[in-house]
Amino acid sequence: MQKPALPDNEVERLAALQSYNIMDSDADPVLDDLTDIIAELCNVPIALVSLVDDHRQWFKAACGLNAEQTDKDIAFCAHAIHGDDIFEVSNALDDPRFHDNPLVTGDPHIRFYAGMPLITEDNFALGTLCVIDTKPRILTDKQRQFLRSLAGEVVTRFELERKNRQLMQAQQLQRLISDTNQDYIFVKDEDFRIVFANKAFMTLYPENMQDKIIGYTTVEDYKPEEAEQFLADDRYAFANGRIERFETIVFPDGATRTLFTTKLRFKDTENANYILGVARDVTEREALIDSLKKSNADLDEFAYVASHDLRSPLTAIRRLIEWVKDDAVGKLDPESLRHIEMIETRADRMNRLLSDLLQYSQVGRQQHEAETLELESIVADCVQLIDVPAGFSVTAVNQALLLPKFPLELVLTNLISNAIKHHDKATGNIAVDCQELEASYAIQVSDDGPGIAPEHRQKVFEKFTRLQSEDQVVGSGLGLAMVVKMVEHYGGSIAIEDNAPRGCTFIIQWPKTHSVRDH
Amino acid sequence: MFDFNTLIIDDSEIDRYILARQLKQLGISQIAEHASAKSAKDYLVALREQQAGVFPKLLIVDMHMPLMGGVELLRDLRPWFDSGPLQSAQVLMYSASEAPEEQAEAMALPMVKGFLVKGASIEQLQQSLSKL
Known part of the structure; x- marks a missing residue:
């Protein structure tokens, strides 16, 4: 064999x-x-x-x-x-x-x-x-x-x-996917009758109503105006192929939900038209957005209180102490006069901190439109606001810019005044330079001061950060944090590099078509 | 150089005191002070009823007061300024906030001729008055 x-x-x-x-x-x-x-x-x-x-x-x-x-x-x-x-x-x-x-x-x-x-x-x-x-x-x-x-x-x-x-396996998988999907998925025919609904959709109805879903329009289960709206959407989707909408609906189970609903027209193999509906429950997300809006409004309110209710007594103190000083000269001993002066400087410092806090909190709340600017004259305007000591010079290149004016001024004023404040010599030069790139401006503010060690470069951008003690350098510690916040609001970035032969350079990349972040 | 009959309306006693003292230093002697919009309005109504009442030429109004703020008060008194007894009066709006939108809101009122941030030095006050 x-x-x-x-x-x-x-x-x-x-x-x-x-x-x-x-x-x-x-x-x-x-x-x-x-x-x-x-x-x-x-x-x-x-x-x-x-x-x-x-x-x-x-x-x-x-x-x-x-x-x-x-x-x-x-x-x-x-x-x-x-x-x-x-x-x-x-x-x-x-x-x-x-x-x-x-x-x-x-x-x-x-x-x-x-x-x-x-x-x-x-x-x-x-x-x-x-x-x-x-x-x-x-x-x-x-x-x-x-x-x-x-x-x-x-x-x-x-x-x-x-x-x-x-x-069959593919079908079982499809069913498993649609059953475990938390979105509400349904299919309607051209008579607006539901021909398919996934588990999530079915559970929107009380158990005794669930046998009245498939084959029914279910419009009578909703408020007339809500039913009217989703039928109008159905008709639109049948006519145009697709519709998306945020809708808030009271469901047959009694709950009110906010949905993001997409309706998409499709044909079956017999050429009959249907719409596939996928509704995502965004109730919590929307509630979160609402509460965020509210806490933003609270923050605005706080900024206002800070500016008004804290500042107004402070300015009164400042004025009153000035009068006390005027009257006291020659009557009080030098030590008391020195104490009065200390009150004055502390009140000034607190006032400046409040101003900066208010300004910081307002960055990004207002939208400033781009306009045609001259860098040289913008820098000249900024210098007007800064107490530039004799011995310091601030120069800028002549460059045309298309950028929002107020934000640019705020950024440059802070950078220039920082460069002066932190300078370690009696004389110095601050140079503002700019290169126009394809999609952005690279604006550089360079000084010949002590420079910033690489390990401190990240830290200087944080809020309430000073590298020197308060008595050495006057400031709220918010200046650079504000610069970062403003630059980032307009989609840009900022970095620090060494300047040669000494000092440092702040480099801002400011996009031309600024994509504003949605807050 | 100027001695306006002046009305200060501000809910803060200290702020009224400081402002009044500064105004006196600048030579303004006739100053009436009111702590609320309502009391100021009552005062103006009473003045109107007297035959010989002398109306203020300058009103310095705090923008933020409880119950009725400066803007609301001035809107309320609009007819008095348009063709009434305050026709020749001018207003300085007074606020602790230097927010541009506040200033814009105040300056939008036709009778408001200037905006003063609280805590202004006497020089700043003098400058504001000289523009009137």
Whole structure:
């Protein structure tokens, strides 16, 4: 007896067989009928749909044989799957490969065998459709043709079942996705009836109403004006293909929700129009935005209180102490006069801090439009506001700019006055330079002061940060924080570099088309 | 150099005191002070009822007062300025805030001729008055 050889592509062939998931599957009446028919057509007692795996042949359908499977080593079919056409043995007793095969010498006493390989679309032979007789015989051409075409039918059926199974899996996945999706998903037909709704959508309705969703318009479950609005949206989506809207709706479960709803028109395979609706619950997000707006308003209010209610007594103190000083000269001893002066400077310092705080809190609240500016004259304006000591010079290049005036002045005034305040010598130069780039202006403010060590460069931009003590340098510690806030509000950035031979350079990248951040 | 009959309306006693003292230093002697919009208005109504009442030529009004602020009071008194007894009077608006939008709101009123930030030095006050 000759054992069947292994096909060259056995590993791939077994994987293909696996993909059909048919080994040891339930009986298929259609295939049972088909084996009956081919047995009749070929005039033989036995016909099988036999599938060959790594160690056996298993019969998916059988006519005239009670066995379920046999060893692969003695299987005729394991020989048949090597070819691409019918494998025929007219008398096994005369065939050296099979004459001593137990299936020949014993039950079912095979003499004649003809098997047509079951070849898939990917060219793998899964097994055969075969006919068997206990007497030697030869098939007619016609019978061979029947065997070939019915084998093709068997494969087609396997393919179909595999596709069905894949489809079901995909459908189950789709259902799982739509069921676990927290968005409300629904499909409406052209009569505005709901034809599909996911779990989240269904739970918007009390349990006793859930059987009145699919197949219904559900408009009567909503307030008339709300129903009117979403029907109008439905009509718009049918007419124009798509609509998006924020809507606040009282739902049948009694809850009021704010939704961001997208409605999209689509056609099914029969060319009928539907809309797919996906509504995202943004109730919490909207509530959060509202409370943020409120706390922004509170902040504005606070800034106002700071400016008015704190400042007004402070300015009164400042004025009164000045009068006390005027009257006290010559009457009070020098130490008391010095104390009065200390009150004056502290009151001034507090007043400046309040001004800066107010200004800081207002950065970004107002939107300033870009206008055509001359850097040189802007810098000259800034210098007017700063107490520039003798010995210091502030120079600027002549460059035309298209930028918002007030924000630029605020930034330059702070940078220039910082450069002067923190200078370590009695004389110094501050230079304002500018390069126009394609999408931004690179504005540089350079000084010849002590410079800023690299490890401090990040820190100087933080609020209430000073690198020197309050008594050495007058300031609120808000100047650079304000500069950063303003520059970033207009979409720009700021960096510090060394200036040669000494000092540092603040480099601002200010975008030309400033994209304002939405607060 | 100028001696206007002046009316100060401000809810803060200290601010009224400081302003009045500064005005006196500048030679203004006839100063009436009121702590609220209502009391100022009552005073003006009483003046109108007297035959020989002398109306102020200068009103210095705090923008922010409880119950009725400066802007509201001046809107209320608009007819008095348009064709009434305050026709020749001018107003300096007075505020602790230097916010530009406040200043703009005040200056939008036709009778307001100047805006003064509280805590102004006597020189600044003098400058504001000289522009009237």
